[in-house]
Amino acid sequence: MTKLILNRRRFLGTAAATGAALASPAYLRRASAQSGGEVNIWTYNNFVPDAFKEQFEAETGIKVNVRLVDDQGKQFNLLAAEQPNPTVDIMTVAGHRFLQFIDSELLAPLDTDRLSNWNKINPTFSESDWSTINGNKWGAPILSGMEVLSYNTEYVTEEEALTWDTLFSDKYKGQTAYIIQDMMSIVMLMKGYDGNMVAYLDDPEKAAAIVEEAKQFLIEKKPLVRKYYDGGAEFQQMMVNQDIMLGHSWNGPAAALINDGFPLAMTIPREGSYGFVYTYNIANNAPNADNAYTFLDAILSSPEIGAAMTKASGFISTYKDATNHLTDLEKKSTSFPDEQLANLQFFRAEANEMKYGLVDPAVEAIKAA
């Protein structure tokens, strides 16, 4: 089963990459400046399509060095340790983490005038309120994701998966998994609170009480969970090995499994959930800033490249018309019914300092309990 999935994944990845390669020459041929040098990128697995990378390198002479990251906090620490002379040019920051990076002067404002393809991004993402801070744009939105309830369709019914309660039911004891940090926000939402904690900015005592309530809930439900995990690959592994039957996950890794033919489905449960947007950002004092802009403009150049990123990562492309280049199965795995989308709201950053000041110790307490 695993072998089949890996082969299929490799096949689909190659097909997607080929599609992107076929689509991009029109732009890259126009990129007359054979500037050379290099551009250093910190990003998640599959966020830079291989075929695009190869072609970009061949046509511009700029070598693309990708360093994989799996965590926003880790990326923040690495960059903070390297400033003021970072080795990275482009990073991948989630929109709701912008403030932390901006406050620490780790990001350079994005000069969208240097990106002729900026208008290829769906304005829902490029012009949304979270993307403009202090009058500046700080990143180019590339993929959007959400926190979903994923389930093995051979064991769990769709009806059961329409509520987060199923994740904490005795019926699936020892067959569930979730990321505690993300689950804290969702539990707050389940209990009718604002998981972004923006509503409690003026009432820190209430915020602390809400986090405590969510913490106690997750400690109480600890005997039911099989695994607290950290990354999408770990979730996929547990699902494929049938160690779990349902779990909280990001839609990207779940969609990748669906596209591989695994009997998996996902919902945005009725209690609600959170969405987020990954953006490519230019580091403050980036050593190859010009090359970084050339790379960004190239990767934004066509919806086919956006579709290739979706095919490889499972996350939803922010590019206009990218869905036109997906297969029916891929469209299905990256879309949700309207009534479920109505339950979705985006993570917000305004209360992050207060929120994570309370949530991080709570996460440690849940793990230790």
Place this chain on the structure above:
Amino acid sequence: MAKETSERTFWGRLASWGPYHALMHLATASPRRQFLILAAFPILWILTQHLGPMLQMLRVSLTDAYPVAPGVEQHFTLENYARFFGDSIFWQPFFRTLIFAGVFTFCTLVLTYPVAYFLARHVSRKNQMLFLLLLLIPFWVGEIVRTYAIMILLGNTGAVNLALKTLGLIDRPIPFMYTSFSMGVGIVYLTALYMLLPLYSALEKLPKSMNEAAADLGAGAWTRFRRVSLPLTIEGISSGCTLVFLISTGFYATPVLLGGPSTTVFAETIAGFFHVAGDEWPTGAAFATIMFMAALIITTVFQKLMNSLRKGDKK
């Protein structure tokens, strides 16, 4: 003729080069100078590769901000250590780690001692190297790959569950994974070599004649093991246990991949301060220092205990 040839070679020309000759004379003129030259490299290695990073960790643990953000002033503080002693949340993973490390060390000893005994006492000398090589094969690949091998073995659709199901012993898979059992299997498997080699070395030195003499005096197999083999291999047991215990306290990837919600170890807590929490390196460094000190104290006490046992046996 020979002299002419040596002078034509690079080394011959170098040896007869004046400045090199003078430098060599200066460096090796006295035994004291020879000692200093020889000692310089290991000292430099220990300073830069071992002591340096530890001192840096200690320094970070005594600060209130690291890495230092623009406009932030760094101060020295003991707050990070106080956080551990003042919040019982952190005690559970800390003590759990020490208990796990102790138990897994004991399990590794019990499992590898017979292997080392068989290898040292019952395999002919010419075949011992071949057997050692066979035992070393799994260690040719890295920790992560071997951990994934354990996952493939113990998963719900893994080889163990499949075998049990095929034999008709179970209807539903046994959830081995993400428990202290799977974590224990992983850690014992990963550390077995560090126990095996000191044990083999100690057992190999043990003269066969001692066991034969004990047998001639009427000692049974268990008595011979308890009164002869075990006391005379205490040095190997002590070295192996110390190595395995210290390694077990620091494991991170294996508990993350094989452990479950109730097996969180202190290394995971420490790692949390370095990435999940975002900007709490000093706390992470303080916690790492606390674990380092605790492991050091425990192994020192253990070594002293083993030394006294050895001396007691000699008396």
